[in-house]
Amino acid sequence: MVNKIKLPFLVFLLSFSFLAIDQSCTLCMHCTRYCKYDALNPEDIKRSIPGITCTLCGDCLAGCQYNSINYRYFRLSPEISRNIWLVLTVTLHTVFLGLARL
Ligand code: SF4
Numbered sequence: 618m619v620n621k622i623k624l625p626f627l628v629f630l631l632s633f634s635f636l637a638i639d640q641s642c643t644l645c646m647h648c649t650r651y652c653k654y655d656a657l658n659p660e661d662i663k664r665s666i667p668g669i670t671c672t673l674c675g676d677c678l679a680g681c682q683y684n685s686i687n688y689r690y691f692r693l694s695p696e697i698s699r700n701i702w703l704v705l706t707v708t709l710h711t712v713f714l715g716l717a718r719l
Pocket residue numbers: 636651652653654655656657667668670671672673674675676677678
């Protein structure tokens with residue numbers, strides 16, 4: 618019963634974007650070279666949010682010299698947002714692996 622409640626809750630939490638581009642972005646498009654998943658095309662960058670193909674791998678963070686792209690979850694800091702993302706991802710993987718073994 619508890620797992621039936623926890624799983625949808627975790628999926629709900631993950632359904633919000635964890636990556637955002639802030640107003641310091643100069644639209645230089647340098648970060649697009651770092652994305653292997655075609656999630657940073659000009660339209661996505663202008664919308665300040667990666668495209669739907671984003672895997673949240675974080676490779677693009679190193680590609681922005683202005684630090685404009687970061688993990689963002691609600692109004693939390695990038696560091697806290699990244700940690701929440703990691704905890705949720707590991708938890709979900711553990712839950713799904715556990716379910717797969719049943
Ligand atoms: S996190 Fe990964 S998939 Fe998402 S936009 Fe950045 S490089 Fe692309």
